[in-house]
Amino acid sequence: MVRSILALSSFLLLVSSDPTVYLREDFADGEAWSSRWVQSEHEGKTFGKFGLSAGEFFHDEAKDTGLKTMENARFYGISTPLTTPVESTEGKTLVVQFSVKHEQKIDCGGGYLKLFPSSLDPKDLHGDAPYNIMFGPDICGPSARRVHVIFNYRGQNLLLKKEIRCKDDELTHLYTLIVRSDNTYEVRIDNKKEQSGKLEEDWDFLEPKEIPDPDAEQPETWDDNPFLDDPEDKKPEDWEQPETIPDPDAKRPEDWDDDMDGEWEPPVIDNPDFKGEWRPKQIDNPNYQGEWEPPMIANPKYFEDDKLYLQKDIKFVGIDIWQVKAGTIFDNILITDDEDFARNVAKETFEESAKGEKEKKEAKDEIERKKREEERKAREAEEAANEADVSIVKLFLNIKILLNIVKFT
Numbered sequence: 001m002v003r004s005i006l007a008l009s010s011f012l013l014l015v016s017s018d019p020t021v022y023l024r025e026d027f028a029d030g031e032a033w034s035s036r037w038v039q040s041e042h043e044g045k046t047f048g049k050f051g052l053s054a055g056e057f058f059h060d061e062a063k064d065t066g067l068k069t070m071e072n073a074r075f076y077g078i079s080t081p082l083t084t085p086v087e088s089t090e091g092k093t094l095v096v097q098f099s100v101k102h103e104q105k106i107d108c109g110g111g112y113l114k115l116f117p118s119s120l121d122p123k124d125l126h127g128d129a130p131y132n133i134m135f136g137p138d139i140c141g142p143s144a145r146r147v148h149v150i151f152n153y154r155g156q157n158l159l160l161k162k163e164i165r166c167k168d169d170e171l172t173h174l175y176t177l178i179v180r181s182d183n184t185y186e187v188r189i190d191n192k193k194e195q196s197g198k199l200e201e202d203w204d205f206l207e208p209k210e211i212p213d214p215d216a217e218q219p220e221t222w223d224d225n226p227f228l229d230d231p232e233d234k235k236p237e238d239w240e241q242p243e244t245i246p247d248p249d250a251k252r253p254e255d256w257d258d259d260m261d262g263e264w265e266p267p268v269i270d271n272p273d274f275k276g277e278w279r280p281k282q283i284d285n286p287n288y289q290g291e292w293e294p295p296m297i298a299n300p301k302y303f304e305d306d307k308l309y310l311q312k313d314i315k316f317v318g319i320d321i322w323q324v325k326a327g328t329i330f331d332n333i334l335i336t337d338d339e340d341f342a343r344n345v346a347k348e349t350f351e352e353s354a355k356g357e358k359e360k361k362e363a364k365d366e367i368e369r370k371k372r373e374e375e376r377k378a379r380e381a382e383e384a385a386n387e388a389d390v391s392i393v394k395l396f397l398n399i400k401i402l403l404n405i406v407k408f409t
Contacts, residue, residue, distance in 0.1 A: 019338030038122035040077030048074030059356025066331025077125040079318030086314035097334040101172040104327025112136025116316040137166030174350040191346040199308040216294035233280040244268040
């Protein structure tokens with residue numbers, strides 16, 4: 001009997017520890033993806049089309065095929081419902097993980113995902129549609145290459161205050177966001193930790209506990225001048241000098257006529273002895289009290305929230321981006337409550353494919369390098385041949401000239 005109870009307890013523990021997978025999308029079933037994902041038809045925007053592709057280089061084409069942006073200079077808006085909607089993450093971890101491949105050498109465009117509530121109309125998805133979380137890489141020019149982690153909290157979109165630089169090469173990279181129930185977070189790239197910390201410290205979720213008293217006024221007797229005039233400093237007797245003086249080197253022109261030209265006056269020049277307005281030297285103010293600051297008071301808008309991590313009502317995941325140059329491939333989208341499970345999925349998918357993909361990319365680059373080298377050599381050989389032909393022609397002309405000279409002499 002006891003053995004049966006223990007066996008049952010172990011079974012229940014095993015069952016309770018199984019991860020909840022809200023969504024796992026690897027686009028492995030071919031064109032069936034289009035029955036799950038809904039293209040936005042938001043009025044006033046021309047959305048780019050998506051297609052399936054593993055790109056030009058890959059480890060396993062079937063496993064590495066993902067959703068690819070296909071048209072340049074387009075907005076992209078597409079979403080799919082979670083297999084299991086998130087009703088509440090209370091007491092749980094939330095993990096958002098997916099891979100991005102910017103094979104097109106992207107210079108301006110997003111590569112992030114958004115998690116949306118049940119209020120989203122998938123056919124009306126657009127940039128201002130409210131979302132719960134936005135996470136992933138965003139590139140705009142050589143300097144703005146960051147990983148966004150944005151939480152919607154009480155109607156406000158809050159940006160991460162730390163900087164996380166995203167990958168900007170042509171290979172596949174895996175992005176993972178972990179939000180834990182102890183109000184901490186972690187961002188991983190390629191299954192390695194890039195950033196972590198406390199939600200309260202790295203986002204402006206809460207108002208400050210104290211604020212400067214808005215009604216406080218600086219006392220009239222407060223001395224905030226760090227320096228004062230030296231009372232013992234006296235202006236030198238020879239200080240006062242005119243700013244300009246007649247040019248002592250100027251001479252009256254010989255043809256100057258007082259009756260015609262008026263009385264001659266020399267031009268003025270800057271006075272080298274002019275010292276400007278005299279000011280007494282400054283000394284430290286013995287009564288200096290420093291810069292006045294109002295006293296701090298309790299912030300009436302402050303409230304405590306020990307569940308900053310908590311997410312409720314997540315029903316859709318979507319791609320809502322702009323790209324100048326298309327070609328980004330999204331794949332292996334995973335939303336779960338188990339970070340160990342997410343790491344194992346990363347090992348089984350990304351880490352297995354990344355090595356083979358890199359080898360294929362390096363082989364492709366080597367072929368292109370050799371091709372460029374052969375083209376360079378052929379071009380140099382052609383230029384050398386052309387130069388040789390020119391030299392022969394010049395030599396022939398010089399010989400002809402010499403023969404003509406000999407003939408006439």
